[in-house]
Amino acid sequence: MNIGQYRTASNIFLESYGLQYQRKLNKTQLLAVNLSAYSNWCNWINDAESELIRSNRSYLALSGTFSNSKVLSKKIDMLYGGGIDFRVISYVVDSFMLTSPFVNIYSYDGQQSQLGAHGQVGLSYTPNKWLSLYTQFIATAYLFSNNFGTNWYTQAFDDFTYKKDFKFPSRFDLSLRFGVGINF
DSSP states (O other): OOOSTTOBTTBSSTTEEEEEEEEESSSSEEEEEEEEEEEEEEEEEETTTTEEEEEEEEEEEEEEEEEEEEESSSSEEEEEEEEEEEEEEEEEEEEEESSSSOOEEEEEEEEEEEEEEEEEEEEEEEEETTEEEEEEEEEEEEEEEEEEEEEEOSOOOBOTTTSSBOOOSOSEEEEEEEEEEEOO
16 A cells, blocks of 8 residues: 555555565465565646646566564464565656647656665464465665666656655655465
């Protein structure tokens, strides 16, 4: 669930999905691989300049986590651990004149790859042998970044937070995740 300055009233989840495979190594240690995707877009009109601005941001992230499990009760476990993250990011911002001819005033697009580390803590509730419900709080810091495709046509621009500089993606990410696990 992604909330904050880019949230819209009609879409609090902002196209955020994930798939995780987790394996018990022994009674207290687990190894997990997670693939997640995020996408957000926004259109708005800048009346002062008579322009339409479109923004699209998305990423695909792959992470590996080594964690420990602590039994809190018969059906509830606390998990804590850490691991590495790799994500590929794409972002595009375009501006178009609202008057004829509809000309692209400026355009910016870029792609980045980033490598980082994360720590996590979570709870897992197992009401029966084959089903688990879980939540995870994950703090990630991306340490290395590489721009492998950037295209800047004309000028710097303001982000769609209306007058804040374009700061996507952040080097830091806090996530609160909820999920359903099938145990086999």
